[in-house]
Amino acid sequence: MTLAEIAEASALPARTVRFYIARGLLNGPVKGGRVASYTAEHVERLERIKHLQATGLTLLEIGRILGESPGEESEAVPATSWLQYAIADDVIVWVRAGASPWRTRQLRAAVQEFAHRVGPGKNPEGKESEIT
Amino acid sequence: MSGIESSFAPVAAPTGNPIRLAMQRLWLTGRVLPAGGRLVVQHVFRSDEDRPLEVIYSFPLPRDAALRGFRITGDGFEAHSELRQTEEAVKTYEQGIADGSLSALARQYGDGLVNLTVGNVRPKETVTVYLEILAGVELRDDGFRFRFPFTLAPAYHSKMRAAAVDNEGEMELPADEFGDLILPRFRRDASSLHEVGFELSLLHPLLDPSSVDEIGSPSHAIKVKQDGMGPARVALAPAKDLPNRDLILDVRFKGKEVRVLAGPNGNSKRSFAAIVPSTRFGRNGGSPRRIVILLDRSGSMQGEPIAQARKAIEACLAALTAEDTFGLMVFDDSVEAMHPALVPATREQRECARAFLKHAEARGGTKLAVGVHQAAQALGGEGDILILTDGQVFGTESILADARATGIRLSCLGIGSASQDRFLTLLARETGGVSRFVSPRERVDLSAVELFASMGRPVASGLKASRNVQPDPPHAVFAGAPVLLYGEMDSDSGDRIEIAWDGGRMDLDVPSGDAETGEVVRLLRGSRLITDWESRYPSAEAVAPLEKRQQSRVAARLLELSKTYGLASREMSLVAVVKRNSDRPGELPETRVVPVGMPKDTSFSAYLGAPLQMSSPQMRFSRVGSLLSKMGRAKPREAESAMPAQFTAMFSGSECFAGAAIDLGSSDTGLLSLATMLEPDGGMPGDSPGVRAGRTIAAVLAFVAQGQTLTVGVFRLHVARLVGFLKSLNIADGMERRLIERAIDSASTGKILPGQWPVLAREPGTQWKQIEEALS
Numbered sequence: 028m029t030l031a032e033i034a035e036a037s038a039l040p041a042r043t044v045r046f047y048i049a050r051g052l053l054n055g056p057v058k059g060g061r062v063a064s065y066t067a068e069h070v071e072r073l074e075r076i077k078h079l080q081a082t083g084l085t086l087l088e089i090g091r092i093l094g095e096s097p098g099e100e101s102e103a104v105p106a107t108s109w110l111q112y113a114i115a116d117d118v119i120v121w122v123r124a125g126a127s128p129w130r131t132r133q134l135r136a137a138v139q140e141f142a143h144r145v146g147p148g149k150n151p152e153g154k155e156s157e158i159t
Numbered sequence: 160m161s162g163i164e165s166s167f168a169p170v171a172a173p174t175g176n177p178i179r180l181a182m183q184r185l186w187l188t189g190r191v192l193p194a195g196g197r198l199v200v201q202h203v204f205r206s207d208e209d210r211p212l213e214v215i216y217s218f219p220l221p222r223d224a225a226l227r228g229f230r231i232t233g234d235g236f237e238a239h240s241e242l243r244q245t246e247e248a249v250k251t252y253e254q255g256i257a258d259g260s261l262s263a264l265a266r267q268y269g270d271g272l273v274n275l276t277v278g279n280v281r282p283k284e285t286v287t288v289y290l291e292i293l294a295g296v297e298l299r300d301d302g303f304r305f306r307f308p309f310t311l312a313p314a315y316h317s318k319m320r321a322a323a324v325d326n327e328g329e330m331e332l333p334a335d336e337f338g339d340l341i342l343p344r345f346r347r348d349a350s351s352l353h354e355v356g357f358e359l360s361l362l363h364p365l366l367d368p369s370s371v372d373e374i375g376s377p378s379h380a381i382k383v384k385q386d387g388m389g390p391a392r393v394a395l396a397p398a399k400d401l402p403n404r405d406l407i408l409d410v411r412f413k414g415k416e417v418r419v420l421a422g423p424n425g426n427s428k429r430s431f432a433a434i435v436p437s438t439r440f441g442r443n444g445g446s447p448r449r450i451v452i453l454l455d456r457s458g459s460m461q462g463e464p465i466a467q468a469r470k471a472i473e474a475c476l477a478a479l480t481a482e483d484t485f486g487l488m489v490f491d492d493s494v495e496a497m498h499p500a501l502v503p504a505t506r507e508q509r510e511c512a513r514a515f516l517k518h519a520e521a522r523g524g525t526k527l528a529v530g531v532h533q534a535a536q537a538l539g540g541e542g543d544i545l546i547l548t549d550g551q552v553f554g555t556e557s558i559l560a561d562a563r564a565t566g567i568r569l570s571c572l573g574i575g576s577a578s579q580d581r582f583l584t585l586l587a588r589e590t591g592g593v594s595r596f597v598s599p600r601e602r603v604d605l606s607a608v609e610l611f612a613s614m615g616r617p618v619a620s621g622l623k624a625s626r627n628v629q630p631d632p633p634h635a636v637f638a639g640a641p642v643l644l645y646g647e648m649d650s651d652s653g654d655r656i657e658i659a660w661d662g663g664r665m666d667l668d669v670p671s672g673d674a675e676t677g678e679v680v681r682l683l684r685g686s687r688l689i690t691d692w693e694s695r696y697p698s699a700e701a702v703a704p705l706e707k708r709q710q711s712r713v714a715a716r717l718l719e720l721s722k723t724y725g726l727a728s729r730e731m732s733l734v735a736v737v738k739r740n741s742d743r744p745g746e747l748p749e750t751r752v753v754p755v756g757m758p759k760d761t762s763f764s765a766y767l768g769a770p771l772q773m774s775s776p777q778m779r780f781s782r783v784g785s786l787l788s789k790m791g792r793a794k795p796r797e798a799e800s801a802m803p804a805q806f807t808a809m810f811s812g813s814e815c816f817a818g819a820a821i822d823l824g825s826s827d828t829g830l831l832s833l834a835t836m837l838e839p840d841g842g843m844p845g846d847s848p849g850v851r852a853g854r855t856i857a858a859v860l861a862f863v864a865q866g867q868t869l870t871v872g873v874f875r876l877h878v879a880r881l882v883g884f885l886k887s888l889n890i891a892d893g894m895e896r897r898l899i900e901r902a903i904d905s906a907s908t909g910k911i912l913p914g915q916w917p918v919l920a921r922e923p924g925t926q927w928k929q930i931e932e933a934l935s
Contacts, residue, residue: 042253
């Protein structure tokens with residue numbers, strides 16, 4: 028498969044494919060004489076990158092998930108990172124890590140407010156209704 | 160540690176050693192006229208690696224700008240770009256790359272972002288691209304401001320993804336809106352990046368150089384040279400500079416004259432650009448105003464910009480009379496209003512506003528459209544919105560569409576050292592308002608007061624122009640903002656333009672001009688028209704397949720404009736392929752994205768957070784523990800330690816809680832603080848009528864001493880209110896009457912009376928007696 032063909036097969040511009048190769052997300056083409064070609068594995072890898080992008084990951088994170096080099100991808104389900112807050116004995120809040128700074132601050136404020144409402148010594152409405 | 164991280168900085172993959180910069184120099188040259196500039200940007204690319212490179216440089220277009228063409232040169236070759244429909248240009252470029260030929264593509268995306276891509280730069284080869292750009296200027300009655308971006312500001316988009324490593328950060332925008340646009344990496348420290356500089360000729364040979372009062376730059380050290388009657392030459396004073404802020408050049412004329420640039424344009428017609436100062440239309444009326452002030456408190460406004468904006472808003476509110484009504488809102492991810500409806504500008508409401516502003520800390524994203532929508536709702540279809548923002552948002556076309564739909568006039572005060580000038584210009588123009596853009600190092604507060612003074616009360620409405628004027632003239636004219644009219648006329652159909660408005664008219668003479676001016680004016684007109692139409696082209700629509708776009712009215716118009724004027728747009732791009740004997744087909748060039756400097760005065764953490772580091776788990780726990788101790792009840796769970804190594808590494812690297820300390824340090828208190836003291840009736844505060852009158856006279860004389868009168872200066876509205884208060888005092892004769900008349904005369908004529916007026920105006924005990932003594 029030529030670069031133009033793999034670009035068409037993956038619905039990605041050829042320039043983007045080259046960009047991914049340069050970033051180490053994708054192996055370079057297989058050389059056969061003076062002809063460079065791409066294989067089904069390349070297409071599969073591109074699909075995987077697109078899928079991971081759709082989940083909200085950055086290329087940097089995708090690079091980490093795919094392994095230090097394209098050939099070292101783990102078979103395991105890709106990990107995502109979460110921040111865990113135990114705000115009471117019976118309440119844990121999970122917040123996905125890696126958000127933008129302003130989102131992080133916003134979430135922190137929300138968790139803090141929540142912690143004040145449901146923490147020890149509080150009698151929030153939700154808890155009461157559960158008891159009854 | 161990881162391959163991804165190492166590719167994030169410019170290093171050679173096999174060795175890990177730093178590579179030389181793929182782009183080494185960016186130099187701006189060209190000519191800037193009172194209506195806009197015809198610029199040539201020199202980009203010097205070089206590969207110091209042992210394989211060919213594909214270099215991508217991203218930049219934002221200035222206001223009202225379009226790409227005209229480029230010339231690409233190197234050892235033994237020179238080629239010129241062709242303007243082709245974007246799909247065809249991309250195909251040509253890719254074929255050139257596949258053939259091993261040197262290829263270059265300049266392609267425009269949404270928000271006026273451009274990728275200049277140069278592929279197959281051979282090892283040790285230097286390639287230079289000279290890119291011609293037409294760009295508009297920010298007009299003022301007594302001159303203009305030229306602004307050119309040497310970097311690209313990061314900006315907010317609800318679907319963007321951002322990451323940071325060490326001292327660099329990157330952003331990715333959704334492909335369904337921005338296609339294959341590649342943004343640069345943002346480097347915290349720009350000192351190791353390519354050098355930038357400029358040498359421009361300013362003004363026009365036909366303009367009398369003696370009419371120029373001042374040429375200056377608040378952004379760069381410049382040197383100005385002028386020989387005889389030729390244009391002034393302005394250059395960077397040091398040998399080179401860093402790509403971390405816009406170039407800003409200010410030109411001020413001695414008078415507020417009508418200026419008409421014209422010349423034959425090669426089509427048996429004459430192109431013209433007429434600049435008519437607002438002072439030629441009359442003065443604004445005194446009808447009550449309905450204004451909502453909308454303050455951007457997104458994270459990127461932290462520090463001096465928001466502190467200055469708060470002060471500016473207080474001064475703006477002091478310029479309102481008791482008959483005026485106002486609203487005050489702040490926005491980031493959401494909108495907070497001081498009150499859901501407009502309130503009268505009473506002392507109590509201004510105090511409420513002051514208290515409300517104190518809590519407006521910079522945080523969050525920039526959901527400008529939501530803010531505009533709520534402000535428009537509060538106005539109920541009638542009034543003006545003043546936005547104070549850095550304008551750092553992506554996806555601006557949809558914001559513009561929402562803003563147009565409100566039918567409310569928006570005026571914008573942009574604050575920033577890197578340009579979102581294009582967007583804010585469009586936002587104001589497309590809604591009938593006025594925009595100004597200042598750098599944080601300038602007096603943001605004074606610019607806000609000046610802009611506020613002109614809002615809500617146009618000096619002329621219902622503007623119409625004869626001849627073939629296009630784009631249409633603005634419906635209303637505001638004090639301080641001249642009208643720019645582009646058009647063309649048949650060479651044999653006379654030499655006058657007629658302008659009419661409600662209650663007035665004027666004729667303008669159009670000179671014959673010269674062919675060079677005619678061509679520049681024609682191109683500036685084309686780039687303005689393309690910019691206007693681009694702003695009506697939603698990004699998602701613009702990246703749709705060609706078959707779908709062919710049904711778009713905007714796409715068809717852009718295509719037509721591009722062909723007519725020979726200028727690029729999102730529908731047409733510039734491409735060149737240089738075939739050389741030693742081209743090696745099939746060789747894959749290594750892609751390099753040229754980094755840019757984080758704009759000066761913009762906090763790196765506001766967009767990109769702290770760097771992602773492969774730190775130790777211990778470090779992770781200490782950070783999390785530190786946070787949780789601040790939170791009081793929330794305790795960290797040790798469970799994370801059981802997580803896989805990969806998880807741990809990512810977890811530890813996440814930016815959590817970068818502090819956003821707001822510097823509320825004092826700014827200049829001079830006239831601005833005096834302006835904030837005005838009572839709703841226009842007088843100064845005091846516990847007796849005598850004190851109020853005495854302090855008000857002193858305040859009038861303090862303003863006049865600084866060049867502020869009833870008609871001149873950014874504080875003219877405040878002066879008018881102070882004078883109005885003095886006139887309302889029921890004092891028929893005697894010493895008090897004489898003192899009042901002297902103050903009013905001073906405010907009318909600008910005659911400065913010596914005295915310690917600022918001190919007396921602030922002194923709670925100032926009465927008639929102290930004023931009389933000071934004047935005797």
